[in-house]
Amino acid sequence: MIPFGKTIRLFLVDGTANGLTTAELSNWTGIGVKVPRIKVKDYGSRFEFQKPGVYILIGKGDNNEDAAYIGEAEVIFERLVHHIANKDFWNEVIFFGSKDKYLNKASVRYLENRLHDLATKAGRFKLDQNIPTRSELSEAEQAELEEFLANIKVLTATLGHKIFELLEETVETASLKEQTFYCQNIAGAKGLGSPSTEGFILFPGSLLMIKEQGSLTPSFKAERKKMLLEGTLIIQGEFYFLTKNYVLSSSSRAASLTLARSASGPLEWKTEVGVPLKAFE
Structure with missing residues (x-):
């Protein structure tokens, strides 16, 4: 319609x-x-x-x-x-x-x-x-x-x-509605998400690094701890498993939360074929 x-x-x-x-x-x-x-x-x-x-x-x-x-x-x-x-x-x-x-x-x-x-x-x-x-x-x-x-x-x-x-209704543009972006590292972390009118949606099933690096700020550490206590994150092997959609104010916050370090969202989030989010902005 x-x-x-x-x-x-x-x-x-x-x-x-x-x-x-x-x-x-x-x-x-x-x-x-x-x-x-x-x-x-x-x-x-x-x-x-x-x-x-x-x-x-x-x-x-x-x-x-x-x-x-x-x-x-x-x-x-x-x-x-x-x-x-x-x-x-x-x-x-x-x-x-x-x-x-x-x-x-x-x-x-x-x-x-x-x-x-x-x-x-x-x-x-x-x-x-x-x-x-x-x-x-x-x-x-x-x-x-x-x-x-x-x-x-x-x-x-x-x-x-x-x-x-519904969070699905906040995806920013028609060209992104069927597009899932990935944030990954060689250690095995794998975030799935998409931009939205509210910032960035991190999808359930995302695997987040447990080990936090020195560049991760105290506010991120506190947020991850809170998500764990509430059951939004659960421990699955060597990673945190995201149990439900989670909205963050920006793609960079979503990348930092996933990789447990300081990160640039427009560069870290990529399509399945490797096109960075920055190319869509």
């Missing part, structure tokens, strides 16, 4: 990014709202808060990892007040409703289930909750809500949180 442009309107209600932000798309009856936890009660009387919708509580987990809770409500404000009293981890909420009477209890329960599914597959945030029950809807109703869901996904990312974005 050929991608098409979207016009998004963001409105800072207080004239500052620290207050309420609304997000709308052209020719869409839905509306997105982002607001800090400490200001939820200040805006409770606004119409967006008094309607049915789905919401994402966003904060940090016990290990300082990104964490979220996805829910639905017939009256958004009432549910958020409940969560203020009963859930401590979150500091911001994004929620979505309709400017007309399009959404009802069945439709928001369907959206809640689908958003949970998307977030689980993306694997970017820790979700500490049961799988929401999906409403039984007609094929036509589901098709309409899938379009609504696609707009929620776009606006959530626009509002600063890529909780629903």
